[in-house]
Amino acid sequence: MKLALTALGFATLAFAAPAFAQATGDAAAGEKVFNKCQTCHVIADASGTVLGGRNAKTGPNLYGLPGRAAGTQADFNGYGESLVALGATGFVWDEASFVEYVADPAKFLKARLDDNGARSKMSFKLGNEKERLDVYAYIASLSPAAAPADGAAAPAADGAAAPAVTN
Numbered sequence: 001m002k003l004a005l006t007a008l009g010f011a012t013l014a015f016a017a018p019a020f021a022q023a024t025g026d027a028a029a030g031e032k033v034f035n036k037c038q039t040c041h042v043i044a045d046a047s048g049t050v051l052g053g054r055n056a057k058t059g060p061n062l063y064g065l066p067g068r069a070a071g072t073q074a075d076f077n078g079y080g081e082s083l084v085a086l087g088a089t090g091f092v093w094d095e096a097s098f099v100e101y102v103a104d105p106a107k108f109l110k111a112r113l114d115d116n117g118a119r120s121k122m123s124f125k126l127g128n129e130k131e132r133l134d135v136y137a138y139i140a141s142l143s144p145a146a147a148p149a150d151g152a153a154a155p156a157a158d159g160a161a162a163p164a165v166t167n
């Protein structure tokens with residue numbers, strides 16, 4: 001009986017959020033891990049408010065990364081061809097792929113594109129898997145609530161977030 005209830009609990013969790021929105025790490029610990037990323041990355045929302053890091057622009061803004069197609073952050077023009085090519089295949093970031101990528105970006109791109117000539121513009125590698133999970137949880141915690149995978153609802157949601165005040 002207890003087992004059945006536990007299974008039900010997991011099933012409910014699994015349906016509660018799209019797969020890419022799941023983060024199993026510790027976001028508070030991930031905030032400290034992000035110190036290693038913030039030399040190059042910021043987490044800043046659509047209005048430019050910095051939520052994490054300082055204001056580094058060497059790498060793309062990581063706001064909204066869960067569920068975002070690789071190599072598509074509109075304000076960043078320093079992407080390498082390989083990451084853009086991966087995004088063009090419809091590849092979208094989730095916890096599992098993020099954890100694999102940040103361990104060794106070049107190796108990840110070679111494997112995913114099945115191309116030994118694939119190159120990464122991110123040379124940094126984070127060897128510790130717990131740190132990778134935690135920093136993903138941190139990034140996810142600062143990102144907007146999951147939008148439908150096609151992203152079509154995002155502009156509508158923005159509009160709905162600012163209802164006209166009528167008085």
Ligand code: HEC
Nearest residue numbers: 036037040058059060070071079080083120121122124126
């Ligand atoms: C020395 C600078 C530097 C550091 C440090 C760095 N990155 Fe990056 N990162 C980059 C660059 C440059 C890119 C673009 C890579 C490309 O185009 O091949 C990138 C890309 C990424 C992407 C893909 C984003 C997208 O829009 O598809 C993720 C995810 C990422 N970095 C996470 C991290 C995390 C997490 C850390 C810290 C653990 C980190 N990076 C540390 C420079 C850096």
